[in-house]
Amino acid sequence: MSEEHILSFSSMAPHIYTSPYTPYPILSTSIFTRLFASGASGDSHIGSFPGSLKAFVDADSGASITRAQLAHLALSLAYGLKHNPHTSRFASRGSTVLIYSPNSLAWPVVLFGSVAAGLRCTLANSAYTSHELAFQYTDSGAKLVFTAEDGLSVVRAMLHESGIAKEEAEKRIIVLGSDLRWAGGPSAPRSPASEYLLKMEDLLDKGKLAEEEKFEGSNAHETVYICYSSGTTGKPKGVETSHQNITTLLDIVSSAFPPLTGGSIMLGILPFYHIYGIAKLVHYPFTQGCPVVIQTKFEPVKFCSVIQRFRVTHSLVVPPVLVILARHEGPSTNTIYRVSESLFSGAAPLGQTLVKQVKDRLLAKRGGRGNLGITQGYGLTETSPTTHLLTVEEADRKMGSIGVLLPNLEARLVEDDEGKIDAAEGQPGELWIRGKTVMKGYLNNPTATKNSITPDGWFKTGDVAIRDNEGYYYIVDRRKELIKYKGFQVPPAELEYVLLSHPDIADAAVIGLQSEKEATELPRAYVVHAHPDKVKTAQAKAEFARSVVKWMESKVARHKFLRGGVAVIGIIPKSAAGKILRRDLRELAKQEAARGDLGTEVKARL
Structure with a gap:
């Protein structure tokens, strides 16, 4: 893979990176x-x-x-x-x-x-x-x-x-x-x-x-899909995705995604309502003449049996699915699964250790025959979604990378909120993206749109990345407070709003814990009891915490459950302006983890 071109690299101008791939003509049609x-x-x-x-x-x-x-x-x-x-x-x-x-x-x-x-x-x-x-x-x-x-x-x-x-x-x-x-x-x-x-x-x-x-010409900019992205504060936001956003995505993805012609069959277990599923399962395979086998939900044994029955060659997954594949024992441990030629992961970061575990185990199930490419990409609802892809050919050599920037897109790694300071080569910075796949804006929310997209068209992803000297990107942190549970977005502010409706909760804050075992983040709440004298003992606090976890399960969707638990504390740390100091709560969670209160395979996200 050739190194990306640097369009501008002086100390006075922003460092703008482009893709090593040849640009595609931009279509203006429905x-x-x-x-x-x-x-x-x-x-x-x-x-x-x-x-x-x-x-x-x-x-x-x-x-x-x-x-x-x-x-x-x-x-x-x-x-x-x-x-x-x-x-x-x-x-x-x-x-x-x-x-x-x-x-x-x-x-x-x-x-x-x-x-x-x-x-x-x-x-x-x-x-x-x-x-x-x-x-x-x-x-x-x-x-x-x-x-x-x-x-x-x-x-x-x-x-x-x-x-x-x-x-x-x-x-x-x-x-x-x-x-x-x-x-x-x-x-x-x-x-x-x-x-x-x-x-x-x-x-x-x-x-x-x-x-x-x-929807020809300028009409191709009209909105066709409105998927909801939780963002970092407030209620979920409707992302306005245009016809041209999607048509452009379908072209540029083909540069790095495995070929899907010549007998390829894709398994569709990702939810179609998610931007990842709608773009990569309902749309993209259709452009390649590749049939999609629709499975309502993921079950390990059924997943493998469907792959065998329909001779599936490619599967789109999320990291928690790979966790199950790495550990699940089917009805017969001697079964040699005919696993897909490639597993493509998205919606959440994929670690090197998990990739190796899955490859070793599934190849062993196949008697060591053939090869298995496990790769990943990167994107957001706001980018339609994909901006980076790691090819199957480079999956082992660049394990852990989200790949290179796709054609027709530009990227920056920025150190400050205003975009005046770019990160030095090899140093982390917030990933900014510009191109025809970036959303029109947030529906009915011009303030959020203005805060997310600069006047010259850069979308601030909120994710911190590093780019190596070959042009491969690695996501290393997230500036956003957004929690991702198995690829689904969980906004802390939304959960806090629900918690505050509990008659015995005076204040609340939510952070994400990283579960090494589940390869995902788990929402954890810290609450202040409205009547502190009722929870003076450790036992009383624990019982109240368990009741809150159970109560929340009747109020929110399953992916928003407080799987990281609830802790009763005396006060929620806040700034003078009243903003929750989540960094302080993460430090508290680290102390809890050190004591073993959170389990041995859970840590607070930094």
Whole structure:
């Protein structure tokens, strides 16, 4: 790999790095047109690949949809949305729909059908509570909601919390059932709870748009996806991702990502509502003619059996999945798993030790046959998401690196908040990114946008990185306070807000603990009891702490649980301005860890 070029390296100008890869032409078109256009190959092809090629496969049933079927279903759904009496009033160009569902074969149909109709899609975590979902529904301006049957009770509660009358609320729900007959799969009974609601299938047989809504030229800058990023303070923020953000990403990723043609098959276990999943599983494989096998959730034995059954060649994972693969014992320890040719990790840092453990163990399961590339990349919701990739060829030599900068992007490593001082060669600095994949801004939040993107277009990632003399980057710290649990963002301020609603908590603060065992961060709360005389003994404090952990589980999504525990203290350290001094709490956590109070495999994040 050649070293990156330094565009400017004088003491007076910023140090700007570019990619060693050749830049790509920037397209100005809609993401639907980019993916589904027949092009020069004719109508029998969808996006330069035969329409008969499978696009998505349901791992449980084996049901599948081809590229041509997906195009037809998407345009049919778009027509249904625009002409159904319940949905048409909310399906004009630029309107927003919310998708609240775990992975399913219906997911790409709903997503691309909505995009073909000219709608914006906001993607919600399928584990959200009604309160969490209500904020995203209201903030995004969504009206229609696509939901799996299992999410119906949450969606109904959310609409009620949003002040929408029941009769009206029922008209805004579209149900994704378990019946796969529309895809040639098995039938399934409909949940009684969804009996009188509109089903996705009801929108598929009314007609078909002749063509998708167009977003050409400057219109390609219009928002297409609104994924929510927790940021570092306050409530979650809607990241406005444009058509051009995604089309640019799909091109530049191909420079370093393993080739997915010639019989490649990808396993889709990452949640599609996450920017990592939506970009790298729903979109990118489609550009490469690579089918995606959809698995609803990760289970170690099922993960390996699905890989064997469908002969999967590439899998996208997160570090906690690799932790399980490194340690899990299947039903037969003599089984030789046909593991993917490559495992690509993202959404959270990946350590060298874990990579080696997984490689040694899984190659042993295969009798030492072949090779296994375990690599990683880097990005954020705000960068659509990927900015760096480590190639399979360099995975062992540069283990622990996030790779090099992708084409069409620029980077800086900055020492100060204003960007006046750049880090010296080989020294750490906050990673700033500039390019066409960087978001338009935060929805309804110009202040956060201004604080995150400089007037000349640099996005401040909040992550501290080092760049070596070959142009490879390493993430070494994070300036943000954001906690990441298994790739999911957990904002301390949000948890603190919930904790303060507890009748016996007078004050609260949350920090992240790094679990070596789980290879992820765990949220830990420090609370001040409203009646200190009730928790004078260590036993009373411990019992109250356990009750708070349990109480929180009824208030937030699973990834926000206080898995790092709760500690009762006398006062939350704060500055004169009232800002929580989390550094002091991290020092306290280090002392707790030294005493063994946090377990031997947990440490406070510096």
